[in-house]
Amino acid sequence: MDGRFYDGKSARSHPAVVSVDAEAVTISTEEKARRWPSKGLSLTFEANEARLSHSAEPDARLVVSRTDWTQSGGLLAKQTARRDRSRERRLALTLAVVAAAVTGFVFFGIPALSGPLARATPVEYERNMGRNFDLQMNALFPRCDGEDGQVALQAMTDRLASNADTVFDIRIRAVQAPMINAFALPGGSIIVTDDLIRSAxxxxxxxxxxxxxxAHVEKRHVMQAVWRSLGFGLILDAVVGGGSGAGQQAVILAGQATDLSYGRAAEHEADDRGRALLHEAGFSSRGMAAFFDRLSKMEDQKLAEAAEFAATHPASGRRAREARAAERPGAPALSAEDWRLVKSACKAEDPTLRVIRRNLGL
Ligand SMILES: [Zn+2]
Structure with missing residues (x-):
């Protein structure tokens, strides 16, 4: 290939014929031929040029076209590739170590840290996350359109929440979903399904x-569960390219909508605290055992399988016994009229859900 050689003594370039073999670059100008052994060679690319220099003649430069250099498949190209490969190997090793550390943190560190992490999560952050969740939940599970029933449900919730030690506004809504479930979202939203209301x-x-x-909201169990799921989401995001938060959202949403489990200790705490909230509001706490009882005794197997509340809130039988032991009488949580409104809030069923329900044989 042709090149231009600068000897470093004058600014003049010397036309050169350049050949490359496994050991050296040979540069022949009209005055002189020189061999630059591979050891000591360095190469940079600038625009469409390849620029070479050698430690033996630090001021001299050889310039050839980048295309020619690449096509020559010369030793330096190979050597550069080798250097790149070893750099890649080092990088891969580093990444593997980092990945192992991150995985360790996610699987062991985050569950252990999720409590402190949840308590340290800024309220505004959780509120924003909650708004995001609400939007996605709305898309999945449409709000029941009986507004009077929704209002009655909110009024009952306000009485219960008035004694809760939380900065969050507890907003409740009845939704159409093919499962018996209730769950809290980050930021204080609570969702109850039409099937749960129907089965009560x-x-x-x-x-x-x-x-x-x-109680789950007050104790920040929700954010704790989010932190646990978030760990997996972070990895997902890292793999997918990150930044979008899509991985986190997907994982959290899946966890929330299906088998999110706060763990036995948190459930126990929520049962106890929930009962205290009922008593403080002047309500009877007898509904708790009654509801757990019914879930655990559901004869219709399909219905029991669809009872997500039982799945995410396990051991209903034991919890029913504990609830019965601690229950106290009180005023009904809703007047007969308000109860009728709540019961009828979800009468108009969303056509899509009707199809899902039919396919599940519910
Ligand atoms: Zn729970």
Whole structure:
């Protein structure tokens, strides 16, 4: 290939014929031929030029076209590739170590740290996350359109939440979803499904479930669960390219909507605190045992399988016994009229959900 050689003594360039073999670059100008052994060679690319220099003649430069250099498949190209490969190997090793550390943190560190992390999470951050969740939940599970029932449900919730030690506004809504469930979102939103309302025999049962969920919010169990799921999401985001938060959202949402489990200790705490909230509001806490009992005794197996509240809130039988031992009488959580409104809030069923329900045989 042709090149231009600068000897470093004058600014003049010397036309050169350049050949490359496994050991050296040979540069022949009209005055002189020189061999630059591979050891000591360095190469940079600038625009469409390849620029070479050698430690033996630090001021001299050889310039060839980048295309020619690449096509020559010369030793330096190979050597550069080798250097790149070893750099890649080092990088891969570093990444593997980092990944192992991150994985260790996610699987062991985050669960252990999720409590402190949840308590340290700024309120505004959780509120924003909650707004995001609300939007996505709305898309998944449409709000029941019986507004009077929604208002009655909120009024009951306000009474329960008035004694809760939380900075969050507890907003509740009844939604259409093919499962018996209630769950709290980050930021204080609580969702109860139409199936749960349908399966409840008294307003006290709904109140007990709502009080339990308020306790999850108060104790910041929600954010704790989010932190646990977030760990997996962070990895997902790192893999997918990150920054979008899409991985985190997907994981959290899946966890929330399906089998999010706060863990036995947190459930126990929420049962106790929920019962206290019922008593402080002057309500009966008898609905709690009654509801757990019914879930654990559901004869229709399919219905029991669809009872997500039982799945995410396990050991209903034991919890029913504990609830019965600690229950106290009180005023009904809703007037007969308000209970009727809540019961009828979800009458108009969303057509898509009707199809899902039919396919599940519910
Ligand atoms: Zn719970």
């Amino acid at each position: 025999e008294t307003p006290d049962e709904v109140a007990a479930v709502v009080a339990h969920e308020i």
